[in-house]
Amino acid sequence: MTPAEDVLLSVDGLDVDLPGRTGGRVKVLEDVTFEVPRGRVVGIVGESGSGKTMLLRALMGILPDGAERDWRRVLLRGEDVTRTLARRRLPAAMVFQDPMTSFNPLVRIGGHLAEVAQRFQKVGRRQAQGLAREALIAVRIPDPDRVLSRYPHELSGGMRQRAMIAMALLAQPELLLADEPTTALDATIQAQILALLRTLQAERSLTVLIVTHDLGVVAAVCDDVMVMKDGRIVESGEVERVFAEPQHPYTRELLDAAPPAPAELAAPASAEEKGAGA
Numbered sequence: 001m002t003p004a005e006d007v008l009l010s011v012d013g014l015d016v017d018l019p020g021r022t023g024g025r026v027k028v029l030e031d032v033t034f035e036v037p038r039g040r041v042v043g044i045v046g047e048s049g050s051g052k053t054m055l056l057r058a059l060m061g062i063l064p065d066g067a068e069r070d071w072r073r074v075l076l077r078g079e080d081v082t083r084t085l086a087r088r089r090l091p092a093a094m095v096f097q098d099p100m101t102s103f104n105p106l107v108r109i110g111g112h113l114a115e116v117a118q119r120f121q122k123v124g125r126r127q128a129q130g131l132a133r134e135a136l137i138a139v140r141i142p143d144p145d146r147v148l149s150r151y152p153h154e155l156s157g158g159m160r161q162r163a164m165i166a167m168a169l170l171a172q173p174e175l176l177l178a179d180e181p182t183t184a185l186d187a188t189i190q191a192q193i194l195a196l197l198r199t200l201q202a203e204r205s206l207t208v209l210i211v212t213h214d215l216g217v218v219a220a221v222c223d224d225v226m227v228m229k230d231g232r233i234v235e236s237g238e239v240e241r242v243f244a245e246p247q248h249p250y251t252r253e254l255l256d257a258a259p260p261a262p263a264e265l266a267a268p269a270s271a272e273e274k275g276a277g278a
Contacts, residue, residue, distance in 0.1 A: 005078070006037055006038050007035045007036065007037055007038065007075070007078070008036050008037065008038040008039075008076070008077060008174065008175060008207045009035070009036040009074075009075070009076055009090075009175060009207075010034075010035045010036075010073075010074070010075040010076075011032065011033060011034055011035075011059075011071060011073075011074050012033050012071060012072045012073040012074070013031050013032070013033055013070075013071050013072035013073070014029055014031075014032040014033070014055070014058060014069070014070075014071040015027065015029055015030055015031065015032075015069070015070045015071065016028050016029035016054055016058050016063065016067060016068070016069050016070075016231075017067065017068045018064065018066060018067050019066040025068070027231060028051055028054050028231050029051050029054055029055060029058060029231045029232075030231045030232055031232065032051075032055060032231070032232065032233055033233070034226055034233055034236060036175070036207055036209060037207070037223075037224065038207055039201075039205055039206075039207055040207060040208075040223040040224055041197075041198065041201055041207075041208045041210065041221055041222045041223050041224075042207075042208065042209050042210070042222060042223065042224045042225070042226065043210050043211075043212060043217065043218040043221075043222035043224070043225045043226070043239070044056075044209065044210070044211045044212070044225075044226050044228060045212055045213065045214075045215060045218055045225055045226070045227055045228070045254065046213070046227060046228035046229055046254075047213065047229075047254075048213065050228040050229050050230065050231070051228050051230070051231040051232075052179075052211040052212075052213075052228055053097075053179050053180070053211055054231075055211075055228070056094065056177045056179050056209065056211055059090050059092065059177065059209075060089055060090060060092065060094055060177065061085070061088075061089045061090070062089075076090070076091070090175070091173070091174070091175070092173050092174070092175035092176065092177055093168035093169070093171040093173035093175075093176055093177070094168065094176075094177040094178070094179065095161075095164050095165055095168050095176065095177070095178040095179065095181050096164065096179055096181075097179045097180040097181065097183055097184070098183075098184060099152070099157075099160040099161050099163065099164040100152060100153070100157075100160060102164060103152035103160070103163075103164075104152075105151065105152055105153060106151075107151075108148065108149060108150060108151055109147055109148055109149075109150055109151070109152065109155070109163050110129065110132055110148030110149060112163075112167055113128075113131075113132035113135055113136070113148070113163070113166060113167050113170055114128040114129050114131075114132045115128075116167050116170040116171055117131040117132055117135075117170045120170060120171040120172060121170070121172065129148075131170060132148060132166075132170065133145065133148060135166035135167070135169050135170050136148065136162075136163065136166050138166065138169060138200070139162040139163070139165050139166045139169070139196060139200070140162070140196060141159065141162055141163070141166070147159065147163065157184055157185055157189070158185055158189040158192065158193065161181060161182070161185065161193055162193070162196070164181075165181075165193075165196065165197070165200070169200070169204070173206070174206065174207060175206070175207045175208075175209065176197075176201075176206050176207070176208045176209070177208075177209050177210075177211075178197065178208060178209070178210040178211065179211045180211055180212055180213070181193060181197070181210070182194060182212075182217070190217075191220075194217060194220060194221045195221075197210070197221065198221050210222065215243075215254060215255065215258040216258070218239055218243075219239060219243065222239050223238065223239060224236070224237065224238055224239060225237070225238075225239045225242050225243075227242070227248065227250065227251045227254065229250045234248045234250050234251065235247055235248040235250075235251045243255060
């Protein structure tokens, strides 16, 4: 167990219920208990429908209509915030799976980023525009002024995801949640985005919780892993240990079924060094 002073987030007994199609309630997360060590990249892995995305949405308080969330206790930096989270969101930022559906198509990228800077950093419009430009530089976008003036549909998928990460950084989070951030990208661009996340985590001392169905992604960028099945965490621990000596049958099944990781993911840092072509 991680020493208490090294734990950023501790969740005990998280449950989420949704309305059933024919009445009653359906439990989609049940007694989910875990710790997120400070300054680590933690992967959440499992097949579709296992509850991975629902877990991130429960943490952020952005559940579907009719959903009910409950937990025994939540500690943030060792402080009990269980009651606080009943009326406020977890102080974290989230990178969504498809940035195209997260951006307003009628607002330029610069407008999106400046709005976040104004809201979370309490600055004026002019300063917010400067911070937006700095955020794009931080995510290795080579021509930030051009990108700030573009609408979301005018950017490639990789560029949109970089802009989404930049927007998350402007919220100055200590905890960054990433929901399948590379699913729609090809392997080369995927490796660049993963390398970028790992680099930003180190540069900014972030703690990152990343959802993926890809064990190759976990092996490439994560320090720790949580394996989910049917709304529960069935196994967790350091990636090297879990992958070498899986204790749960489901974890072994996932590892046995996993295809070889693409060469681009074997060393994501080297892919990043090739440039920000995404």
